[in-house]
Amino acid sequence: MTDLESQTVKFRKSFSQVKHEVQKVIVGNEEIIDGVITALIAGGHVLLEGVPGLGKTLLVRSLSQAVHLTFSRIQFTPDLMPSDITGTNILAEDSSGRREFRFQPGPIFAGMVLADEINRATPKTQSAMLEAMQENAVTSAGIKHKLPDPFFVLATQNPIEQEGTYPLPEAQLDRFLFKLIVPSPSYEEMSIILDRTTGIEVQTIEAVIDGEEIMQLRHLAREVPMAPNVKDYAIKVALATHPNNEGATSKVKQYVRFGTSPRGAQAMIASAKIKALVDGRYNVSIDDLNSVAFSALRHRIVLNFEGQADGISTDEIIDDVLKLTGKTTQVKLGV
């Protein structure tokens, strides 16, 4: 077995270990868990959306326990200030009685940050996350403070409580690699949840991976080769979400105001590479792209008024785009 092969084996093992640890606490939601771990390895951030009580926060806490990273939780509220997140310069006195301004890092200075109910904060506070999420750094009083690497933000938001909330601006949404919709549990899942949470036994999660290993996995995933036709497919899908593009579907033309940014295609490819490795392949397939397309694109497509009025979801748009683009890439030799 070559070194690369052993690395890929280790990749799969690490992925499955983290997943296993999280699944000790989280019942079901396998896709959500996969998505969160994928985003962690890919170096992206995740926006978790779901009604209260579905275990979003628990999922993040479980993940933070499974990976050996510093964890901090920020409960977003309307009166939360940006400095409450990023940190601020405070007047401090040393032992000699000399006073000086010293930067006091905020809760964002952690390997894994849970931005709980992010849409409850004002846009001003929300935008404080922009630099941190994109550049892994915080600038305060003209001084740039580097965030730990890896830096992973998991934000949650509630789609039903719109009163007193501030929807995330497009620029902020675009920073998230994935937007994962947490579904309600099924009957079987609910049964297991009840058994686990109302009994005596408490599941303990062990840290199976640290930040350095995550960085190694990230580096390995980026090396996975991708055929030009697969890359071509990703580009076509991304462009097809734009209503003015030639490849746009009728739904896109009718209901979409803005399509995805290049970050959407980047997110698809980066996460598809991880999925290929997890599946034991050394190449990215179109199926990999399709499987991550919804998570990577749904928050990057902006519907127009007609789309919103008709209750169209971005998932419907993506589904339409994937079907059409898939047809164009299908080889038909008449047999």
Place this chain on the structure above:
Amino acid sequence: MSIPVYHSSQSLSTAIQKAAIRIRLLRVLKFVPLATAYTTLLVSVYVITSRLHISYPISGYSCLVIVLLGTLAGLGIALLPKLDPLVIAKFTEQKASLQERLSTALQNETVGAEEFIQLQRQSTDEICESLNFKALFPLTFPRSILAAFVCLVVLVMLFWLPSLPIFWSAQHKKDVAAMRITGVKMEHLANLAAKIAKLDHLSQTAVVAKELKRLAKSMQNSSTTPEKALLHRQVLTQQMRQMQNKIAHEQQNALMNAAQKLNQSLEKMQSQLTKNGNPSPGNKGQTRENKSTSSAMKKALKALNKLQQAMKANNPAAMKQAMQQLAAAMKQGNLSKSEMSQLSQTMQSLSNSLTNAGSPELMQTLQSISAQMQAMATGNIMSNQSSMQALEGELDKAGDILGNGIPSTLDWRALAMMMNAMSQQLSSSQFYNSFMRMHAPGKGIDGLGARYRPGISPKDPHAKITLASKGHSAGNGKNGSLASFSKYLHDLATHPKVLPNGMIAGSRTRHGNELSINTMGAPSPNAMSSPLYSAIETGQRQAESALSHARVPVTMKQQVHDYFSNLQHSK
């Protein structure tokens, strides 16, 4: 646009080659029957429209050619498009759910990931070696083959079913039944003609009888269609006419030649008699000694003169009478040896000149007469009662042969009789009537490609009916003249298996929905039922009647008129 460069390993190349072969085979299996089915379907639709007289008729051979062309087109579609290795790789991936492994290994353009590419190639090679192409591209029996088969069966049925009696129309059934009855009658006629031909050694009649019998058999067995049978009969009649013309021409020539020779012999004899001091038959200053001799000789010369005239006019009765007169002259006797010798030479000359008349018996009789006369002249036999009786008998025999008509004349008459009989049979049969009735528009003679020309108004009384060969545009370049139809019949007779193009003039009935053809058939039955001895008069009347009704060029009319006038005059 740059040409892609593929870096495939041995296993991958082999896999792609195998996949390409299977894909080609599958394409052949699919497209060849599919193209055949579509082509057959289209041809079937066309055949149906032609059966409904909406479109021009199409032959089975043409259908076969079109279907074969369709099959070839299908083969071309299956084999001609070039299959790019990348396309094959992608297609195989789709079939085997290989998740772009083959196409990635083939392209591997990712930069800076050489190790991964090697690993990916190895993985792909392993997969390629484990691929089961028979299971991946199974050569199953496609439904298109069944469709093609069904379409072909339908097409064959479209041609075959109408030929089955169960699908015949009531009119067609009547026609076929009438044709069979006519076939039986025609066979009787052919047998009779063959018997006569055998008895009288009539070579031309024997040929026609054989042909007629063959036609009669095919009509009885329904191995031909009523329309084809009638056309065949028309051709046969035409051939018989040509034979008759040939016989008449040869006989006329032979008799004319013989008459000319006889005339020369008579002139020579006359000059010889004059030289010997004998007066001519009309000379009043003759001596007593020569008077009795001259009387017999005079009668002989007169008879020979009459024979010469009769031969010139081709008048059998007159010829017989002349020979009887010659016999009477010989019976009178008292011919000198020199006179007898001269007469012998004349008979020998006559015999020689009738070589081409086609009667060996006549020649033999005339030679026998000549020999007997010569023997009497040289004194080898005595001119007694018995020898003279023998000579008289021979002369009577020659007279009978000439009077009854020499065999070639019998041939001519036998042919005429056959034509008459055929005409009688056909004109009295339903078969003939149905043939003469052509429905319009569009209802022509099935199988012969005949149809009403759509460009002509149904009210037009001079509509043209087209007879066209299979595979040719109907009546192309034909003007419907009689000459055109004659050429059609001639071509049909020369190459009976290939129906040539033709167009004949027709006329409409007062109802405007039927067409009839003006044909030159055999003489009318009533006229030809007259005795053989009045055949010339009847023939002339019939010929002139036919000529007056048909569209015959003036020169041809004149020729026929002259021919019969000559016969009448000579009579």
